[in-house]
Amino acid sequence: MNRLITPQGKPSDYKTFAITQPAATHWLPATCEQVECEQWKHGWWSEFDTRTPQGQFQETYVRHSSGRAFRQVLERPNGEPLPAGIVRFEFAPGQQCFGASEHKIRLEDVPAVFSTRTGDYRVNTNPEVCSADGWVNQFLENDERLKKLRE
Known part of the structure; x- marks a missing residue:
């Protein structure tokens, strides 16, 4: 995978945030x-x-x-x-x-999956699934941590 920015730190210096809608659980043929x-x-x-x-x-x-x-x-x-x-x-x-076999519709009543994991793309750690509010709170806390590191 091509990355525009090469990480400067170790993989463990990072936290990855994801919001996903897996095909198997969030989409139907249409x-x-x-x-x-x-x-x-x-x-x-x-x-x-x-x-x-x-x-x-x-x-x-x-x-x-x-x-x-x-x-x-x-x-x-x-x-x-x-x-x-x-x-x-x-x-x-x-x-x-x-191309009709490729058409899909999203199941509106199935919420997206919010997850975080320790590390970046260079390590394969198990994601921790959390609520949308928990994800936002963790994101904001991480953002504050990064701001302090930059100062």
């Missing part, structure tokens, strides 16, 4: 409609180079397995004809995009 996906709202297009195995696979998938409504067009929106071997499919709005 549909394009739930996340207001731009492709679902407006439609989209895909071009494939059928001169390659990957392009051939993608074209076959769209035509026979994707389950999505599309129309094949022979030119780009600017009127330019497609080069030989390139296929372009346009997909109407209102259907799941090809």
Whole structure:
């Protein structure tokens, strides 16, 4: 990992504060409609180079397995004809995009996890989970400690 600032002290001189929302406990799979996906709202297009195995696979998938409504067009929106071997499919709005399996929504009723740990990124210590108020108090205390060290 690249760091902009190289630590001057030992790892034990530092305290790490984190607020996390783990995917397994704070997020659920979602549909394009739930996340207001731009492709679902407006439609989209895909071009494939059928001169390659990957392009051939993608074209076959769209035509026979994707389950999505599309129309094949022979030119780009600017009127330019497609080069030989390139296929372009346009997909109407209102259907799941090809990235739909990546869409997630946050569970609003599950609070974030507030934690602190001794040390910085160079050591792997177990985090201590605390309340939001406890985290803020520890953060403020640490900030005061750092101010005194700088003086």
